[in-house]
Every structure is written in C-alpha cells, then in structure tokens.
Amino acid sequence: MIVTVTLNAAVDKAYVIEELKKGEVMRVIRCTNTPGGKGLNVARVIKSCGEEVLATGFLGGHTGAYVKDMLDEQQVPNDFFYTSGETRACINILESDGTSTELLEPGEPVSQEAVDGFIRKYEQIIASSNVVTMSGSVSAGVDTDIYARLIEMAKAKGKKVIMDTSGVLLKNGVQAGPTMIKPNRDEIEALLGIKVQNRLEVIEGAKKLQSMGIDFVVVSLGAEGALVVTKDAVYHGQPPKIKTVNTVGSGDSMVAAFAVGLERGYEVEEMLRYAVAVSAANTLTMATGSFRTEDMERIYKDVVVTRL
Numbered sequence: 001m002i003v004t005v006t007l008n009a010a011v012d013k014a015y016v017i018e019e020l021k022k023g024e025v026m027r028v029i030r031c032t033n034t035p036g037g038k039g040l041n042v043a044r045v046i047k048s049c050g051e052e053v054l055a056t057g058f059l060g061g062h063t064g065a066y067v068k069d070m071l072d073e074q075q076v077p078n079d080f081f082y083t084s085g086e087t088r089a090c091i092n093i094l095e096s097d098g099t100s101t102e103l104l105e106p107g108e109p110v111s112q113e114a115v116d117g118f119i120r121k122y123e124q125i126i127a128s129s130n131v132v133t134m135s136g137s138v139s140a141g142v143d144t145d146i147y148a149r150l151i152e153m154a155k156a157k158g159k160k161v162i163m164d165t166s167g168v169l170l171k172n173g174v175q176a177g178p179t180m181i182k183p184n185r186d187e188i189e190a191l192l193g194i195k196v197q198n199r200l201e202v203i204e205g206a207k208k209l210q211s212m213g214i215d216f217v218v219v220s221l222g223a224e225g226a227l228v229v230t231k232d233a234v235y236h237g238q239p240p241k242i243k244t245v246n247t248v249g250s251g252d253s254m255v256a257a258f259a260v261g262l263e264r265g266y267e268v269e270e271m272l273r274y275a276v277a278v279s280a281a282n283t284l285t286m287a288t289g290s291f292r293t294e295d296m297e298r299i300y301k302d303v304v305v306t307r308l
Contacts, residue, residue, distance in 0.1 A: 250282045
C-alpha cells in the first residue's frame, strides 16, 4: 500500500474563462471542484494506476467535510486527523489561450495538539504501507521540520519515502534522507547555494543532492519530460509531442507514478518511462490529478528513455 500525506489540503476550483481582465466582472464558463492539495492529487492518480492507496493529513470545518465527501465519492480511501480550523480553497483560472493563474489560500493555523495527534495516527497508518509520499506546503502552526520527522519515522520502519515540497520544508527534509525528491531548478539552486545555467549544471546539482543519501533525484523538465539521477547513472525520459489541455497536477501525477513504480519494484528506466507517460497523460484532461488509461498507454509506447 502507498500512503500519501497532505498537511495543507484544499478544495481546488478550476475556473474556465475566455480572458482574465483586471478590475472587471468575469463570467465563468465552467467550474470544476476537486479534492486538492498536492498529496490528494497524488492519491487520486495512484488509485487510477490501480494501486492500493490511503490518503492522510489534516482536514477541518465544512470545507474539510466537503473534501472528504469528494474523496469518498471518488472511492479514494482516506483517514485524516480533523482540526478545528477550516480547510482552504484554491482557485486555478484557465483562459482560452491556455494561460493558467492560480490563487492559493494559506490555510488556517493548526495547533500543536493537532500535530501531535496526526503524528500518532501517521505512525499507525504507515505500519501497513510500503511507500509514503509527502507533498506540498503545510498549514501555519506546523514546524518546518515536520517532513524530516515523518521521513525518519517511515525509514525506521523500512518504508520508501518520496518528498515533493519546497523552501525550508525541502531543506530540512533532505537532511533525513528520503528515497526520492523532485526539485526544480530554483530549488536545486536554493538547496546548494549555486546558480544553475543549463541542463549540464542541473544534472551536476542533482548529483550533489543524490550524494547526500537520496536514492533518486528527479528533475521535471516540463514538456521535455524528466531527469532521474541515481548513484550510478543519469536518465532522461522524453515524452512525445502532445497538445496539452491543463498542466496543473502533472508534477503530482509524476510523483504518484514514481510511487507506483517503487511499490511495484520497477527498475529505474521502466519507472521513469511510466512516470513520464502518466504525467503527460494528466495534461490531456481538465481535471487536476487525473488521466485516462488509454492516453497513458498510447504515450507510454512513445516515451524515449536515454541513459546520459
């Protein structure tokens, strides 16, 4: 089983409009609500991949109840710690030319009592899992070493851990040696205190991070796929050219697919091919963290994996 951790869940609202104009009343053509927060996107995609998953983290208030209702309707198993604060909402405004504008609420503060309660729940939940993912931001009131603590707890039980976050959460979490991280160029620069100018320097930065005790460092390249740096090699997975509809959630879809690959014991090249295909397939749907199996299977055949 794969456990996904979301410590700042949300209701994700996708608003489709013709054109965003500042200071004007805008008519929304279509609105789609989904259970949000990066970890819930990951959970939804893992389920679509056909693997057993359990979503956990914090939920609260009426919005939190709505998130749980949507997850239950989607048949995504979940076991959250409930707080007194209201779960946030996040809005993605999608224009007809493909422009995406995101408005992300910060989330209400969480008490130390709630954090302690979640950690006790987490320790019980991961006992029956093989892979744990932890994604995104955390609510106010949660210490910035939380992911490091959760990683250490999972590793002590022999679990594989994927961490996908940024800023001080990423910096602290890396020290605990997760199995996999997925930094972008800016995050590599921040972690190492360097400037990254080109693909070669991205790879060199990822190698430095890998040498810190991380088995796999994944760097997403957008439409050009992704890199995976291991102790012994560097791989590039390149998807075929496709016409994207909505790129939001494609990074979370990649994390989900890597988690599935770890769960299934895939070799690194097969894991990368699968992750690139799932991520690319996600861009062909309006829903965040969603893909059609037929899209993924078609793309999978045309993904090119090269050892650099």
